[in-house]
Amino acid sequence: MKIFEQKQVGTEQIPLGYVHSIETFGSVDGPGIRYVLFLQGCQMRCQFCHNPDTWQQGVGTEVTAEQILTDAVQYQAFWGQQGGLTVSGGEALLQIDFLIDLFKKAKTRGIRTCLDTCGQPFTRQQPWFSRFEELMRYTDISLVDIKQINSRKHKQLTGRHNENIFAMLAYMLAHNKHIWIRHVLVPQRTDFDVDLIRLGQYIKTLAPIVDKVEVLPYHTMGVTKYTELGLDYPLGAIRPPTPTRIKNAEKLLNCAAYTNYQAYPGYLEA
Numbered sequence: 001m002k003i004f005e006q007k008q009v010g011t012e013q014i015p016l017g018y019v020h021s022i023e024t025f026g027s028v029d030g031p032g033i034r035y036v037l038f039l040q041g042c043q044m045r046c047q048f049c050h051n052p053d054t055w056q057q058g059v060g061t062e063v064t065a066e067q068i069l070t071d072a073v074q075y076q077a078f079w080g081q082q083g084g085l086t087v088s089g090g091e092a093l094l095q096i097d098f099l100i101d102l103f104k105k106a107k108t109r110g111i112r113t114c115l116d117t118c119g120q121p122f123t124r125q126q127p128w129f130s131r132f133e134e135l136m137r138y139t140d141i142s143l144v145d146i147k148q149i150n151s152r153k154h155k156q157l158t159g160r161h162n163e164n165i166f167a168m169l170a171y172m173l174a175h176n177k178h179i180w181i182r183h184v185l186v187p188q189r190t191d192f193d194v195d196l197i198r199l200g201q202y203i204k205t206l207a208p209i210v211d212k213v214e215v216l217p218y219h220t221m222g223v224t225k226y227t228e229l230g231l232d233y234p235l236g237a238i239r240p241p242t243p244t245r246i247k248n249a250e251k252l253l254n255c256a257a258y259t260n261y262q263a264y265p266g267y268l269e270a
């Protein structure tokens with residue numbers, strides 16, 4: 001794994017973050033209105049990815065946690081009881097040292113923190129695992145994308161197997177770290193009843209920590225980015241799922257059963 005650079009500030013070594021973009025009024029990446037930081041870098045290659053421009057690691061705008069928080073707090077008045085700071089990507093966990101610094105400093109300012117991840121970098125190997133445990137101490141909630149329950153199909157769809165992603169979710173369950181689960185519904189890739197039923201059963205095993213389950217219909221808005229980057233678009237002529245198939249997936253994943261997000265309990269208190 002690439003270790004990102006650090007900046008010397010006084011006697012302290014400050015980890016630098018590499019940012020792809022920032023959304024100051026995000027309303028879909030966690031509870032309430034949020035300042036959403038999209039970090040650069042991802043090692044997955046999801047066929048449906050609509051942000052292939054986030055894949056490359058070690059590029060983007062260099063920032064420190066202080067710079068981000070100074071910018072973010074300008075919008076704090078809009079966050080209300082639930083909103084705050086979300087870090088997404090790319091894959092945010094690839095910049096875990098920066099994330100720890102950012103979330104730790106956010107918590108000291110009373111800012112609610114949300115991690116948006118697909119879990120791909122998760123490992124129990126040291127020193128990474130200790131860093132992840134530290135990050136979880138400063139993370140109020142995580143949005144976890146489960147791409148495919150079937151590991152073979154997951155590999156075809158994303159280039160990676162999924163066992164370590166389930167190991168991360170097992171850790172979160174064991175430590176009562178609350179999550180929202182998101183699942184992109186792609187015809188011919190993830191929209192199979194057999195997989196959706198299995199995924200629904202698996203999510204049930206995580207029920208104590210699952211506050212929301214969302215089906216995200218595949219869309220083709222990323223196609224032009226592939227053209228701009230000179231990449232072939234992997235899903236070719238596959239169209240978005242029909243409303244009937246979206247409803248079917250929501251039923252098989254029991255989305256209606258996970259409603260904690262509507263009445264946010266104390267664990268999200270800053």
Ligand code: SF4
Binds near residue numbers: 052
């Ligand atoms: S994990 Fe996210 S950023 Fe990475 S390839 Fe998949 S959809 Fe794209």
